[in-house]
Amino acid sequence: MSDITILLVDDHPIVREGYRRLLERQPGYRMVAEASDAASAYEAYKSVSPDVVIMDLSLPGASGLEAVRHIRQWDKRAHILVFTMHGGAAFALKAFEVGASGYVTKSSDASELIRAVALVAKGGRALSDDIAREIAAKRLAQPQSLTDELGPRETEILRLVALGKTTDEIAELLRLSPKTIQNYHYQIKSKVGAPTDAHLVWIAIGAGLVNAESLDLKSPITANR
Structure with a gap:
């Protein structure tokens, strides 16, 4: 079985290094490119066509939402996992609207990220537990935002x-x-x-x-x- 190839998008080099080491310790995970903003993420995706994009939302300039939109416009089959500090349901729902396949917060256990990458690579949808609770609460709450x-x-x-x-x-x-x-x-x-x-x-x-x-x-x- 071939490796899951990954493009990691985060504007902090030290953060990228930490998550790269975490992911590359997992059998079958291979980092093929990194990017620090929406524009370079789009160019990197076109260059390497990874199996999964791990996308932060807090990027300089245009946010990760715009990067997800841009990549998905170019490739409708792109598998993009949002991995961010934003724990609110509003961002998660908008991310899915533009084509994200998963949403995991950085406060989640590392094992949730690892499982989410595997699930998204297979074409599934992934949510960290905290975001799943936020979305459920939002759907039940009144009035709407x-x-x-x-x-x-x-x-x-x-x-x-x-x-x-x-x-x-x-x-x-x-x-x-x-x-x-x-x-x-x-x-x-x-x-x-x-x-x-x-x-x-x-x-x-x-x-x-x-x-x-x-x-x-x-x-x-x-x-x-």
Whole structure:
């Protein structure tokens, strides 16, 4: 039986080294490429065509959600396992919407990651226990989150707006025109009922799309406009 070939995507070299060593100690697992951002992940996938992509979501610039989307647009058969610190159901559900095959949090036991890689490589779906509980709780909870009505691309743009990115910066990251980003921005505000970008920031924080501790809440992005 041939090895499971893996592309590992994470922006921290030391983190990649640690997980590479963990995975390569497993019989039948072989790391064939690494990447540190969404663009290099896409190029690496096209170059090596791995059996499984292990994808972090917190990448510089465009997030892992956009990387999953881009890879899956190029290869509908791509098997992508999201492996991230984001433990909220909102991110997990959006990841599956754009084509991820599994979602495991970095707080999970190492054995969960190893099992998930094997399952995803066979075409299955994998969830770490904590995420499975989060999704179940979300499905049972009422009312629904404001972000439930947003598509994956709208969710990514909301995240970038909340991080303080300008229209031109978002357009460059997502390879779209500024006009298209402006249209998305308007649609997002309309769907979630946010009159200003300040409201969008708080909605993104509430949905777990951004961490409040990482934001400068006194910056211009939080001013009404």
